[in-house]
Amino acid sequence: MNFHPKPRITETLSGILSEEELRIQRDKEKIRERPARPPHIPTRAVVCYECRRSSEVPLAALSAKCCYCHAYINLGDVTIFPGSSKRRIRTQGDVLIRSDVNINHLNICCHKLAMQGKGSGSFHCTGTMSISSETSVAGWITAHTLHIERRGSVTLRKGARVQDALIQGTLMGTIQAMGRVTIARGGRLLGDVAAAELVIDEGGIHRGQRFLPPQQTTA
Numbered sequence: 001m002n003f004h005p006k007p008r009i010t011e012t013l014s015g016i017l018s019e020e021e022l023r024i025q026r027d028k029e030k031i032r033e034r035p036a037r038p039p040h041i042p043t044r045a046v047v048c049y050e051c052r053r054s055s056e057v058p059l060a061a062l063s064a065k066c067c068y069c070h071a072y073i074n075l076g077d078v079t080i081f082p083g084s085s086k087r088r089i090r091t092q093g094d095v096l097i098r099s100d101v102n103i104n105h106l107n108i109c110c111h112k113l114a115m116q117g118k119g120s121g122s123f124h125c126t127g128t129m130s131i132s133s134e135t136s137v138a139g140w141i142t143a144h145t146l147h148i149e150r151r152g153s154v155t156l157r158k159g160a161r162v163q164d165a166l167i168q169g170t171l172m173g174t175i176q177a178m179g180r181v182t183i184a185r186g187g188r189l190l191g192d193v194a195a196a197e198l199v200i201d202e203g204g205i206h207r208g209q210r211f212l213p214p215q216q217t218t219a
Contacts, residue, residue, distance in 0.1 A: 046073055046092040047126045049109055064092075078110070080119070092126070099133065113143075131169075146175070150186065165195075167204075178213050 042059040048066040057064040057075070064073045077093040080086060082100050088107045089095060095108055099116040106121030113123060115131045122139030123129060129141060132149040141160040148154055148169040156173025164179040165171075167187040175181065177195040183204035194211040 046075065046111070048073060049090055080117075087121075094127075104138070107139075148187070156191070174208075176213060 043056045044059050045054045046057050046064060047054050048069060048071055050071040051066060051069040053066065053068045055064065055067045055073075057073075062074075062076050064075060065071070066073060074091040075093050076091055077095070078086070078089055078091055079096045079098065080089075080101055080103065081098060082102075084101070084103065087103075087105050090109045092111050094112040094114070095110040097103070097113070097115045097117045097119045101117035101119065103118070104120045106119050106123070108121065109124045110127075111125065112127040113125050113129045115129070115133060115135065117133055118135040120136055120138045123137070123141050123143070125141075125143035127143070128145040128147055129143040130147040130149060131152040131154050133151070134153040136155040136157065138157050140158050141156065142162070143160070144163045146160055146162045146165040148165075148167045148171050150168045152169035152171075154169070154171050154173070156171070156175070159174040159176065161176045163177065165175060165177050165181045166184065167182065167189050168184045169186075170188045170190070172190045174192045175189070175194070177193070179195070180197040180199060181189070181193055181195040182199045183189050183201060183206055185201045185203035187201075188205045188207075190205075190207050192208040192211065193206070194213050196213055198206070198210055200206055
């Protein structure tokens with residue numbers, strides 16, 4: 001019995017493939033060998049508690065380390081329930097004070113804060129602080145944006161320092177804004193305001209004096 005091996009066919013320019021087919025095949029091989037691009041990871045900016053600098057972190061992260069001072073940053077959301085023993089909260093997540101809560105001596109540093117119940121203390125928000133309840137705040141409020149909702153009635157014993165403010169309910173106390181303070185229809189600001197811009201919609205009320213923010217008084 002004679003054994004006849006099959007002839008080996010080499011894919012060269014002189015073989016069975018045309019030059020165009022060889023070029024296409026080589027292009028495909030280059031694509032396969034090319035390293036895959038890393039997947040796009042959505043991020044958000046968080047502000048460090050310690051150095052106040054902003055860092056970009058993955059959107060789904062629950063904690064991070066400041067890339068400047070290396071401080072630990074909690075990114076988890078917090079809900080305050082009735083009977084909660086939490087008084088001091090430090091997170092760059094969001095905080096919710098439920099409508100059935102009445103709690104004092106709070107010290108909260110967070111991204112966004114929604115106060116649906118009654119809470120008193122000091123509050124520092126790098127995002128928006130919204131209040132929809134009747135409450136009295138003993139300490140300072142510092143926030144990028146302060147929003148007093150239509151059902152909100154807030155008494156500030158010390159005051160608020162913000163970038164912008166929107167007042168749809170009632171705010172009693174002094175407020176300092178580096179940007180705009182808007183008193184919407186039905187809103188009331190009973191106290192002095194220092195703002196770069198004060199907008200009072202028809203039906204809005206302001207009783208107090210208006211000043212410019214500190215760095216603009218000499219301009």
